[in-house]
Amino acid sequence: MTIEFDNNAPIYIQIMNYMKKQIVIGKLGPGDKIESVRDLAAELQINPNTIQRTFQELEREGIVETKRGLGRYVTEEESTIMRIKKEMAAELLDRFVGGMKELGFTGADIVALVEDAVRDDANAKGGA
Amino acid sequence: MTIEFDNNAPIYIQIMNYMKKQIVIGKLGPGDKIESVRDLAAELQINPNTIQRTFQELEREGIVETKRGLGRYVTEEESTIMRIKKEMAAELLDRFVGGMKELGFTGADIVALVEDAVRDDANAKGGA
Amino acid sequence: MTIEFDNNAPIYIQIMNYMKKQIVIGKLGPGDKIESVRDLAAELQINPNTIQRTFQELEREGIVETKRGLGRYVTEEESTIMRIKKEMAAELLDRFVGGMKELGFTGADIVALVEDAVRDDANAKGGA
Amino acid sequence: MTIEFDNNAPIYIQIMNYMKKQIVIGKLGPGDKIESVRDLAAELQINPNTIQRTFQELEREGIVETKRGLGRYVTEEESTIMRIKKEMAAELLDRFVGGMKELGFTGADIVALVEDAVRDDANAKGGA
DNA sequence: GTGGTCTAGACCACG
DNA sequence: GTGGTCTAGACCACG
Numbered sequence: 001m002t003i004e005f006d007n008n009a010p011i012y013i014q015i016m017n018y019m020k021k022q023i024v025i026g027k028l029g030p031g032d033k034i035e036s037v038r039d040l041a042a043e044l045q046i047n048p049n050t051i052q053r054t055f056q057e058l059e060r061e062g063i064v065e066t067k068r069g070l071g072r073y074v075t076e077e078e079s080t081i082m083r084i085k086k087e088m089a090a091e092l093l094d095r096f097v098g099g100m101k102e103l104g105f106t107g108a109d110i111v112a113l114v115e116d117a118v119r120d121d122a123n124a125k126g127g128a
Numbered sequence: 129m130t131i132e133f134d135n136n137a138p139i140y141i142q143i144m145n146y147m148k149k150q151i152v153i154g155k156l157g158p159g160d161k162i163e164s165v166r167d168l169a170a171e172l173q174i175n176p177n178t179i180q181r182t183f184q185e186l187e188r189e190g191i192v193e194t195k196r197g198l199g200r201y202v203t204e205e206e207s208t209i210m211r212i213k214k215e216m217a218a219e220l221l222d223r224f225v226g227g228m229k230e231l232g233f234t235g236a237d238i239v240a241l242v243e244d245a246v247r248d249d250a251n252a253k254g255g256a
Numbered sequence: 257m258t259i260e261f262d263n264n265a266p267i268y269i270q271i272m273n274y275m276k277k278q279i280v281i282g283k284l285g286p287g288d289k290i291e292s293v294r295d296l297a298a299e300l301q302i303n304p305n306t307i308q309r310t311f312q313e314l315e316r317e318g319i320v321e322t323k324r325g326l327g328r329y330v331t332e333e334e335s336t337i338m339r340i341k342k343e344m345a346a347e348l349l350d351r352f353v354g355g356m357k358e359l360g361f362t363g364a365d366i367v368a369l370v371e372d373a374v375r376d377d378a379n380a381k382g383g384a
Numbered sequence: 385m386t387i388e389f390d391n392n393a394p395i396y397i398q399i400m401n402y403m404k405k406q407i408v409i410g411k412l413g414p415g416d417k418i419e420s421v422r423d424l425a426a427e428l429q430i431n432p433n434t435i436q437r438t439f440q441e442l443e444r445e446g447i448v449e450t451k452r453g454l455g456r457y458v459t460e461e462e463s464t465i466m467r468i469k470k471e472m473a474a475e476l477l478d479r480f481v482g483g484m485k486e487l488g489f490t491g492a493d494i495v496a497l498v499e500d501a502v503r504d505d506a507n508a509k510g511g512a
Numbered sequence: 513g514t515g516g517t518c519t520a521g522a523c524c525a526c527g
Numbered sequence: 528g529t530g531g532t533c534t535a536g537a538c539c540a541c542g
Contacts, residue, residue: 025232047519069527096224097245104153107246114242118235175542281488303527352480353501360409363502370498373481374491431534453542
């Protein structure tokens with residue numbers, strides 16, 4: 001596991017988002033064991049306290065659970081995972097559409113720009 | 129002028145974005161005089177140092193210019209304003225499309241969600 | 257036997273309290289044999305060390321006794337059971353009255369709230 | 385300010401509860417400035433990180449707010465303070481009545497014990 | 513001056 | 528072995 005860190009957000013937030021994405025896309029499934037604080041800290045070369053903070057927040061969101069003495073696990077509540085996915089998507093969408101409107105773009109402009117972006121993206125990867 | 133502040137970003141960034149939007153949509157036109165640090169600080173009930181920082185950054189981006197002894201003005205270079213508009217839109221778009229893909233949405237999903245969002249938005253305001 | 261575990265207290269404490277209550281209300285009478293560590297661990301799906309710890313503490317309080325080679329038994333000293341009951345009730349009472357006073361409730365407030373609570377409780381269960 | 389620490393709960397929880405009580409009983413009123421992390425740490429002879437943790441949690445409960453660069457303040461939302469008071473009282477009450485019933489006490493027993501407790505308490509302080 | 517983050521590391525409770 | 532708490536202290540962003 002590797003994460004590209006940037007300086008715009010605290011490391012614990014970046015790791016949080018990375019893990020939430022892993023869970024949302026199913027790379028980490030419901031009930032899967034999560035690496036221990038110590039192991040993940042070693043792997044990412046980050047202080048264990050920072051990892052601890054990440055997990056604390058994930059637990060508060062209900063997406064991760066501690067089983068005492070056994071370690072941490074992805075929640076088995078699939079509805080919680082769906083909720084997180086929807087929350088994350090809704091926030092991205094709001095921020096985007098809201099921001100574009102504040103810049104003076106119309107609904108039609110916005111749709112057109114997104115269509116271009118996903119088409120370019122596909123071409124960049126797929127070729128032909 | 130009022131701004132809804134949140135706690136996710138520094139205040140000076142929030143004021144910066146607010147002013148850039150005002151300029152991009154033409155509420156503040158090229159060559160217009162900008163409120164003084166003192167006045168804006170009083171109006172927003174913000175520490176003048178924070179306003180100072182905002183203007184410093186806006187100047188660094190070339191969208192605002194100081195005329196010694198006369199005050200600060202929106203740049204008269206319309207191309208600079210267009211550049212800022214494009215930069216802001218591009219960043220919103222990248223962040224959005226990139227984020228959605230990381231959550232597992234396809235290009236088609238993304239376009240559909242945006243179409244819904246702009247349609248709802250229109251209905252919410254205009255109605256028909 | 258099933259216990260609703262929460263995360264606010266160690267599991268061994270929760271099991272301890274559960275067993276003490278069973279004894280205090282007579283579900284487990286003086287001299288009754290207690291399930292073996294092995295069996296109870298299997299039944300509750302808990303690490304046997306945790307059950308071991310529970311029994312160790314119960315023995316320290318004198319409410320459970322080990323008969324070598326025969327297993328563990330509820331004490332035959334009824335006075336010990338009465339003492340435990342009083343201790344548990346006194347602690348609940350102190351914590352409650354003390355806590356309410358620290359929140360600014362008067363004695364009269366406290367009595368009234370308790371009267372309501374036991375009345376509601378009765379209605380919820382008994383009806384009419 | 386002095387707090388009697390015990391070992392049954394983490395220090396940050398004990399400080400949290402202490403502050404919540406101060407706010408609930410009005411010793412710290414809505415909008416009052418709270419001591420800085422550094423000052424409170426020095427006063428209680430506790431590590432600043434521990435105080436930081438306390439405030440983090442209080443903020444999450446909405447009873448304390450950070451004004452960037454200015455310090456922390458008791459929320460001005462009196463309804464939030466009332467909510468906290470009710471939550472704390474309800475938890476005490478539930479824990480008490482629930483616990484007593486599990487020990488086999490009837491509603492009448494419970495009311496009688498509470499009446500005695502508040503009467504004794506009054507005598508202990510006031511005398512007659 | 514104020515809070516926020518992060519590192520480094522100890523120690524302990526729990527299972 | 529695992530997470531939870533706490534200490535000690537650096538450094539930085541913000542106002």
